[in-house]
Amino acid sequence: MSLPSQSLLTALQRRLGYQFADTDLLRRALTHRSAQRDHNERLEFLGDALIGMTAAAAFFQRFPDADEGALSRLRAAVVSGQSLARIAQSLELSNCLILGESERKSGGRHRQSILADCLEALAGAVFLDASVAEAQQVVAGWLQESIEAASPSDVVDAKTRLQEWLQGRGKPLPEYSVIEVKGVDHEQSFRVQCRLVHLQLRTEAVGSSRRGAEKLAAADMLEKLADSVDD
Numbered sequence: 001m002s003l004p005s006q007s008l009l010t011a012l013q014r015r016l017g018y019q020f021a022d023t024d025l026l027r028r029a030l031t032h033r034s035a036q037r038d039h040n041e042r043l044e045f046l047g048d049a050l051i052g053m054t055a056a057a058a059f060f061q062r063f064p065d066a067d068e069g070a071l072s073r074l075r076a077a078v079v080s081g082q083s084l085a086r087i088a089q090s091l092e093l094s095n096c097l098i099l100g101e102s103e104r105k106s107g108g109r110h111r112q113s114i115l116a117d118c119l120e121a122l123a124g125a126v127f128l129d130a131s132v133a134e135a136q137q138v139v140a141g142w143l144q145e146s147i148e149a150a151s152p153s154d155v156v157d158a159k160t161r162l163q164e165w166l167q168g169r170g171k172p173l174p175e176y177s178v179i180e181v182k183g184v185d186h187e188q189s190f191r192v193q194c195r196l197v198h199l200q201l202r203t204e205a206v207g208s209s210r211r212g213a214e215k216l217a218a219a220d221m222l223e224k225l226a227d228s229v230d231d
Helices: 006-016 023-029 041-062 068-078 081-090 101-105 112-129 132-149 158-168 210-230
Strands: 175-182 189-196 201-207
Touching: 006 023, 023 041, 023 112, 041 068, 041 112, 041 132, 068 132, 081 112, 081 132, 112 132, 158 210, 175 210, 189 210, 201 210
Parallel strands: none
Antiparallel strands: 175 189, 189 201
C-alpha cells in the first residue's frame, strides 16, 4: 500500500475546489476498504446523501415545470455510479486512491465503482470539514457539467421509450440477449441483441455494460421503427 504524496494531495484539492482544514478526513475519503485501515465507507454514506440533495435542488430550480417523476429521473442520471465515476476521472482521483495491494494489482485504481464511491466519500468529508452550505456549493461545482447537460426529454432512456412505443400499439415487448462478452472483469464489453419477433426486426449494439448495450440496441430499434413508419 502506498500513500499519495503531499504534492498530489495539494493538486487534488485545487481540482476539487476545496482546501481541507482536516487533511485526515481527506486521506480517509481516499482510502478503500482493501487497505485495511480507517477506510471511506462511512463517509460514502454521508456523501451519497449530499450529492443526491445537491442534484435534486439544482434540478428543482432549473426545471420549475418538471413533475416529480422527471426530477427523480434527472437526479438518478446524474448521481448514477457511471456518472460519478466520470466526474472522478475528470478530477484525476485514481492517482490519489489508497488501495490494498490485491486491489491495486487487479486494476482497482481505475475501477468505476471504486472511483464513484471515492467521490461520494470526498463529498462526505467536505460535509464534515465545512458548513452544509459550503459543502453543497463544492459538490455543485463537481456536478455542474452533468447537470447542465441533462434535460427532462433525455432522461427517459431508449429501452423505456421502445417499451412505451410497443405497449401503446398493443405489441409484444422486445427480447434482449447477450451475444458476446469480451475483456477482463473491470474492462468488459457486451454485445447485445434486441429482437421484435412479431416484426422480424433485430438490432445489435456493444457497450461497457449489459444495460448500456441494451439501451444502444433499443435506440437503434427505435430508428428502424421510425424508418418503417416513414416508409
